[in-house]
Amino acid sequence: MEPDNTDHTFSAVPGAVVSGGMLQHLGNPLGEQRALAQGSAIVPLGDRAVLAVPGEDRLSWLDSLTSQALTQLKPGESTELLLLDPQGRLQHAAAVLDDGATTWLIVDREDAAPLLEWLRRMRFRLRVDPRDASDELRVVGGAPAALAVVTADAPNGVPLVWNDPWPAVAVGGWAYSAVDPHPGAGRAWAEALVTPAEEARLSRAAAAGEVTLAGVVAADALRIAAWRPRRSDADERTLPHELDWLRTSVHLSKGCYRGQETVAKVHNLGHPPRRIVSLQLDGSASVLPEPGAEVRIGDDVVGAVTSSALHYEEGPIALAVVRRSTPIDADLVVETPDGEIAAAQEVIVPPEAGATANVPRLTRLSRRKAATPPV
Structure with a gap:
């Protein structure tokens, strides 16, 4: 696809x-x-959207529908949820932040659109009114310290900044990966909800050299290196x-919800029939x-790639x-489009996962493992 710079907020940045409506990169991914x-950008x-769920019943309602315990969520506290089908397969995922009057979902x-449609069908007589807030608020990400240059919206006096809980194990959660240290432990990540006016101010500041920007290509590479899943890593069977x-999105003892x-x-x-792995690719x-x-x-x-990237330290990964x-x-x-390439597997979810197995701890590879080329 040819780059499309028409009427985009950040098009004027050198x-x-x-x-696709997203700032992909600025020439140096x-x-x-x-x-x-490093926390300097x-x-x-632009690959995110924002849904708003106002109403007195919002937290108990979302709690009853999703994998996460939300009834006691405090204003400004960050978590995430999954919506599953009756067979427990993943349908939707969202980062969650509440300001005391509205619950905000970053998706x-x-x-x-499909998540909003489903939520609106499930309101019944409850006091909730979910809406698409993507025209009201945009999403800007980075290390928490880097977001100091950003003025997040605070419609109820609570700054709308979601701090990614990954890879810590939330209350009620469970970790299958036993790698130590977990590669996500060094990735401090947050996402701020900003008004279009604030987004335009950031664009002007970037064009003037006052703010350093990165594109979504860079952000996704750091996510992949941290083994951080997102909705795009799932298919209809996941x-x-x-x-x-289960680390951050599922509360195992909160009670009934669809797919529980x-x-x-x-x-x-039992054991999950499939498992996610990290691949170090022959570069x-x-x-x-x-x-x-x-x-x-x-x-x-034996499987399929869900996402891939060229990492600034690890090289090609997936x-x-x-x-x-x-x-x-x-x-x-x-x-690949150019033929087969060799891949070295690093275990994330081990074959023994499930059945509350006591999975042995593994030491993460200390340096890039050379992929063995096919004979």
Whole structure:
């Protein structure tokens, strides 16, 4: 797709490449990653949308529908939730922030309309009125310290800044990954909700060299390196266990919600049928696999890539979901537009996950593991 800079807030910033309504990068995605990681840049998250849920019953209502315990959520406290189907498969995901009068949901942009439609169908006679607030508020991300240059909206006196809880294990949550240290532990991340006027001010400041920006390409690379799942990593079969998402999005003892029975059964009695892995890709071909690219052992397809990136320190990396039975020491190959490339697997969710297994702790690879090229 050719860059489209028409009528976009950040189009006037030198080097800006805008496509699909998002600031993709400013000509140096690897440098932008470094600046984001160091807390010296912010990123306009045009791939996010904002839903507002005002009303007296909002927290108890969302609690009854979703995987997260929300009835005691305090103003300004950050959490996240999942909406599951009756079989426990992931349908929607949202970051959650409440200001005492309205609950704000930050969601993937393509998921906003179907999630809002579903929420509005589920209101019945309760005092809630969900709406799309994307014209009212935009999302800007970065390290909490970097967001000091941003004036977040505070419609009820509470600044709307969501602090990503990943990878800490929330109350009621459970961690399947036993890698120590977890790669997400070094990623401090927050997302501020700002008015269009504030977004325009940030654009002018960036054009004047007063604020350093990064694009969504850089932000997503840091997310992938932190093993942080998002809605785009799921398909129609995904269980939250498979992505290690019980950490921050699921309260295992909060009571009934749609899909809760499957969540409990898989966690307590069974094993998730698939598991997410991190892939270190052979970088000699300088090509990244697309989402959905096949992951194989020889001719046997064992899974698919969910997202990939070129990381400023680790090189080409990806997240993939593979069959639970895939050997953790298998030589994997990934399909790309230019042919197969070798991939070294790093375990995130181990094959033993589930059945409340006592998963042994693993030491994370201290340096990049060379992928073995296919013979």
